[in-house]
Structure formats: structure tokens, C-alpha cells
Amino acid sequence: MANITAPMPGKICEVNIAPGDSVIAEQEVVVLEAMKMEMPIITTTAGTVKSVNCSPGDAVQGGDVLVVIE
Amino acid sequence: MPEQITHQSELKRLRDLQKRAEQGGGPKAIEKRHAAGKLTARERLDLLFDADSFVELNQLAESQATDFGMQEKKVPGDGVIIGYGNIDGRLVFAYAQDATVLGGSVGTIHGRKICRIMDEALKVKAPIVGLFDSGGGRIHEGFFASKGVAGMFYRNTQASGVVPQISAMMGPCAGVSVYSPALTDMIIMVEGTSQMAITGPGVIKSITGEDVTLEELGGARVHSEITGQAHLTAENDKTCIQLIRHLLSFLPANHLETPPAQVSEDETDRTDDTLQEIVPANFRKAYDMRKVVQRVTDRGEFFELLPQYARNIIIGFARMDGQTVGIVGNQPNVLAGCLDVDSSDKAARFIRFCDAFNIPLINFVDVPGYFPGVKQEYAGIIRHGAKMLYAYAEATVPKITLALRKEYGGAVMAMCCVGMGVDMMLAWPVAKLVVLDTTAAVNLIFRKEIKAANNPDEFRHEMIKAYDHQYSNPFHAASNMLVDKVIKPSETRPELIHALKMLKNKQPSTPFRKHGNIPL
Numbered sequence: 001m002a003n004i005t006a007p008m009p010g011k012i013c014e015v016n017i018a019p020g021d022s023v024i025a026e027q028e029v030v031v032l033e034a035m036k037m038e039m040p041i042i043t044t045t046a047g048t049v050k051s052v053n054c055s056p057g058d059a060v061q062g063g064d065v066l067v068v069i070e
Numbered sequence: 071m072p073e074q075i076t077h078q079s080e081l082k083r084l085r086d087l088q089k090r091a092e093q094g095g096g097p098k099a100i101e102k103r104h105a106a107g108k109l110t111a112r113e114r115l116d117l118l119f120d121a122d123s124f125v126e127l128n129q130l131a132e133s134q135a136t137d138f139g140m141q142e143k144k145v146p147g148d149g150v151i152i153g154y155g156n157i158d159g160r161l162v163f164a165y166a167q168d169a170t171v172l173g174g175s176v177g178t179i180h181g182r183k184i185c186r187i188m189d190e191a192l193k194v195k196a197p198i199v200g201l202f203d204s205g206g207g208r209i210h211e212g213f214f215a216s217k218g219v220a221g222m223f224y225r226n227t228q229a230s231g232v233v234p235q236i237s238a239m240m241g242p243c244a245g246v247s248v249y250s251p252a253l254t255d256m257i258i259m260v261e262g263t264s265q266m267a268i269t270g271p272g273v274i275k276s277i278t279g280e281d282v283t284l285e286e287l288g289g290a291r292v293h294s295e296i297t298g299q300a301h302l303t304a305e306n307d308k309t310c311i312q313l314i315r316h317l318l319s320f321l322p323a324n325h326l327e328t329p330p331a332q333v334s335e336d337e338t339d340r341t342d343d344t345l346q347e348i349v350p351a352n353f354r355k356a357y358d359m360r361k362v363v364q365r366v367t368d369r370g371e372f373f374e375l376l377p378q379y380a381r382n383i384i385i386g387f388a389r390m391d392g393q394t395v396g397i398v399g400n401q402p403n404v405l406a407g408c409l410d411v412d413s414s415d416k417a418a419r420f421i422r423f424c425d426a427f428n429i430p431l432i433n434f435v436d437v438p439g440y441f442p443g444v445k446q447e448y449a450g451i452i453r454h455g456a457k458m459l460y461a462y463a464e465a466t467v468p469k470i471t472l473a474l475r476k477e478y479g480g481a482v483m484a485m486c487c488v489g490m491g492v493d494m495m496l497a498w499p500v501a502k503l504v505v506l507d508t509t510a511a512v513n514l515i516f517r518k519e520i521k522a523a524n525n526p527d528e529f530r531h532e533m534i535k536a537y538d539h540q541y542s543n544p545f546h547a548a549s550n551m552l553v554d555k556v557i558k559p560s561e562t563r564p565e566l567i568h569a570l571k572m573l574k575n576k577q578p579s580t581p582f583r584k585h586g587n588i589p590l
Contacts, residue, residue: 008405008441035406035438036507039356 002045004067006060010034015056017067021049029067030054043069091129091146095170103170108263109307111151111168114201114240117311118164119155126153128186131179138210145171148179149204152187154196157318160330163191166201169241173205176247180208181218188225195324197234199314202251202264203241219247226253231426234321238310239264239300242284252299255423256317256375259290259300260310266293298379298416320373320387320394321427328428329394336368338391338567345559349436349474351500356402359384359434362474363397366390366563372397375420380412381405382441385420387429391567396424399434400485402475408441409481411454418457418588425465430570433471437481438507455484456589462486464586466578470569472562473497473544473553479505488552493576494569497544497553498562508538 014031017023028040029049050068054060092112094100100110109117115124129151133144149171154163165184167174184200191198207219229235230253237251239259248266251257259266267288274280274287286292293300302317304310322329348361364370367388374386382405386397398417400407424431440451462469462484471485471492482503486492497503504511512533513520523529540546547553557565 033354035408035441036354037356037402037406037438038354039403039406 001050001068001070002043002047003065004029004041004043004069006032006062006064006066007039007041008032008034008062010039010060012054012056012058012060012066013038015052015054017049017052019049019051023047023049023069032060041066043067045069087130087146094145094147094149094168099170106263107306108241110170111166111201111203114307114311115151115153115155115164115166117308118199118201118314119157119162120159124153124155124164126151127190128152128183131183133177133179133208133211135177135208135211140210143172143210147171148177148183149174150180150183152183154187154190157315160318160323161194161196162199162318163187163196164199164201167203167241169203169205172208174203174241175205175208176218177208177211178218181221185218185221185225188222188229191233192225192229195233195326197236197318197321197323198229198254199318200235200237200251200254202237202239202243202247204243204247206243206245206247219250222247222250223253226250230255231325233324234318234427236314236317238314239266239290240307240310244268244270244284244288256301257293257299258302258304258310258313258317259293260304260307261290263307265289266299294376295378298376298412301375316373317387320389320429325426325428331394332389332392334368334389334392339564341558341560342366342563343560345562349498349500349559353475353502356406358403359399359401359407359436362434362562363388363399366566367395367397368392376416380410380416382407382410383413383417385417390432390563390570393570394429395570396420396429396431397434398431398485400437402436405441406438407436407476408438409455409458409484410441410446411449411451414451414454414458414484418461421458421461421465422588425461425467428467430468430573431462431465431470431486432566432570433469433486435471435473435477435482435485435487436475437478437485438476439479439481453589458484459490460586460588462490462492464588465491466576466580468493468570468573468576470494470566470573471496472557472566473501473503475501477501477503477547478507488554493573495552495554496565496569497547497556498559499544499556501544502542503544503547503552504542508534508542511541512537 010032013033017029023043025046029043030041031038047069050070052067054066130146132146133148149168152165165187235254236256237254242265244267265284265288271282290303294303342365363372372388382401384399384401388397469492488495516533520526520530544553544556
């Protein structure tokens, strides 16, 4: 199981996956806006999305778990 | 013992000793290694060097210790193979620890052998490759063995900046011995089988009560992602050796030589319209700077170092018109490309390596600033950030900077701009070379006026437009000679190659001193 966390505080712009989706390594799962930049958050592991803990517009802190992959 | 000494009798004695040395820990121990997916020290050296070029030295050196059963345990070679040979036809020195002999432990002779081969490499100024696979210091030999380890540290330091030093971690390396690879230029770790730690899990458990395995403590993932010690990782022994050979292909033999040039199979004046697609003109959109680098370099090669550590900056080697260059680039995809403590350390050390070995630097800049926050300030971003300034200012190799988009504020100096000794400052037409993001700048300059305006938002908007038009572009900077040339994105490769060619014979001029005092 792998937790995908926010690398820095910011706002969620896009969520590109839903629970049950299968993902491949390097796939973009969430877009985070921080420092006036929309940055893709990628999964480093392939697997199935177990849970999505954020939605567009959410303010998140660095280290917050955004997506869980198993 | 033969009755009379003859050539034959002594040749046989030599053969027996050589055979004993070549067997290392014996067939059983070798079989065990193979079963674990590891190669022996000799197999590693065979792969490292061009066929039949390796010459072993001091093969018959063996432990002189007699205490604690050492008389029976000792093996010719003392658990390390030293020698020299060719890699791509160029002279390289190497030592490889043999974990089948007394666990590859560093005994007195073992340490002296490594020191001896390092001395030789320094005499003739050729690179040194260390293949580490050792349980640590040999305790049977008491304090004597520590002299060898200290001697390694001393020589690593003497050789620093004189010859490239590459360390491959191909097994455990625990205890103070890890400082030898740490003092070298590059570390490659084999995934799953190599670990580095100062204190092992046992000591940690007894002192702090923490439960941790050696892999969790100092495996390849830890050092490539968290500590930044491992520049590269390899799936297995074979790919590790291939990486060493590849890495050496970019490097000169020593500080007096230039890196070996290759015949470029890529057009010098190749233009590329896709660069404008890779880099969005909308500054809110991130992109992968590696893709820019790969469109510009010879055949798209970018030999990235520390790819998983401080990912907000990218460093690595490439070739431009066949000549090795060092690439430093901000990574907008990660932390918006901001500089922070770890990325400053990562870049500064790379810049100094390139400078030491006559490798020109190309800087791809898209930086919004330093990453803000109490954490960064407390972590010492002033001291760590200063390393990058120092490294660039100190570097006498050709320094070429390309501003792609954001050239904001103080972080610009850390990426080597005019005033920092840059030789050629290029910019794309969409680049903004400003002290601050426009909105922030307008809010500061016109704070009172905005407050007093009938329609503050409209007034702010007007001022932003005016400020943007006046300053947020490369043309204003070019008019002040802060940019030497505004170039078409599609012509990035030919422009960089022109600049490199012009700067090829750059003669460094530095004041005499013992050495500077980089903020460490």
C-alpha cells in the first residue's frame, strides 16, 4: 500500500482518479496548486486506488495523504 | 618442501598462491553469492574493465595478524583486489572488496592495499573506482586496522578535485568506513543488497530502542530519496557496473584534462518547435524540465544524477556537439521549481564537481524564488542557499544560463545570472526577469494609491498591466545588458552550442589562496 501525500501546502485543482481505478507508475493522479503553479502529483507505484481523500478546491497541508494506492 | 629450489618448484609455489588468492573465500562461498544474485569481486572487475585489460597488484599481500585464529583464517589478497586497467580504452584504477574473505573486513593489509592503489592513481592522475562490499573494520586486528581506514579518508580527500572518484556500494558498508565513499564524488548503490549506515540496527536498538532493519536504515531507496547520498541506484551488480562505465565516459581522467569529446551524431543546428509546446506560456502551468533538456542535448541524452532526491532541481551530464556539459535546471513540476535547502546542496556540489573537472555548465532557469516557510529558515536556507551562490561564483568553467520563464527575485542569482560571473545569459521571449511576481510588486509599490483609488481593483489591474509591459519581459533586461541575447525557443540547441564553442578556450583567472571557505 502506498500513500500519496501533498509535497507542500496548496489547493487541489484536479482529481483525475476515483476509488477502484487501476493506475500505472508515473501516472498523474491529482493536480495541486501551490506557489502560483499547478503541479501534477504522480503515483510512483502501480496498483488500484483504494481511497481518495481530497476533492477540487480543498486546501491541503504538506504531508496530507491525498490518495491511497494498493 | 622441494629438496632443491628450481624455477619449476618456485613457479609451482607461485601458481598455488595465485590460485589460492583467486579463489577468495572458496567455491562454496562463491556459490552462495551467486545464489543471492551477487557477483564476486573478480567478476565485478572483469565486467568493469575492457576485456583482458585488468592488471592486479599486490595479489599475494596477506594479513600479518596471528591473534584470535587469524593465522588459519587469512587468505592471500586479504579480502580486497586492487589494480588497474582500461575502461573504453582509458586508464582507470580500482579496488574491489571481496566479501567471501573474512566478510570483506578491513584489516591492516586490506587497508594498505586500498591506500596503495589510490596513491598510484594519484601519481598518474587517473580515476579511482571503489567497489565496496564489507562488513566493516576487522576487529581481530585491534586498532591497527583503523590506520587503513583513516588512510583511505586522507587519500579520498587528497584526490578530491584531482581525479574523479566513484564508489559503488555492492554490499553492506557499515560503521565509520562509509565515510570513504561519502568523501568521493559519486555513489552508486545496488538495490536490495547494499546498505550504508554509521551505526547499525543493533547499536541503535540498544541505545535508542528503535527497531529498524539495515535496509530501512540505509538501503538504496533511503540514500537515493531521503539523504541524497546515492547519486544513482542499480537493479543488480551488472547494471551497477554499466552505470560506472557510462558515468566515466563523461569525465576527464583528471583536473588538467578536458572531458573526452565524442563525435556527435546529432545536428549542431537542429531546431525544435516542440520546445514551445513543452513549456507552457501560461506561467501557472507546470512542466517537466527534463523534457526540455532532452530536446536540446545530443541525441536527447540526459544522464541524470540524484533523480529522486530534491526533485525540485535537476542535475546531470549530457553532451552538446559531442562535448560533455553539466546541466542544472529548475523543475517546475516539483515545489513549483523553488529552491530550498536540499536542492541547494544538491546543485552546489554538482557545480563544484563540474568546475573541478572542466565541464561547462548550462543552467535552465524557471525559478519563482526560495521555498518560503519557518521550516526552511530554521533548516538554514541562508547557509545552504549560499552554497549555490558560492559554487557558481567560484566556478571558472564556461557558464551559460538560459531563462525560460520565471527569473524571479533572489533565486535568480543562485541560478547564475549576470553579476554572478555568467559568460552568456540567454532568454526566451516569454521569460520574465523581475525582482518580484508582478501582482506582489504592484501591491507593494502602489499600496497607498490602491487604497486611495476610487476603484482599487481596477487601479491595481491597470498598474499590473503597466508593470508587466514595462518590466516583466526579457526585453527590458536586454536593454540593460542583463540579458545578452533573446533567442527563439526553437533555436535553443544551436544557440547553446554557439556559446559553448565561443567559450571553449575560456582561461580561468583566480586569485592565489590556499582555498576559499564555502559556507558548509
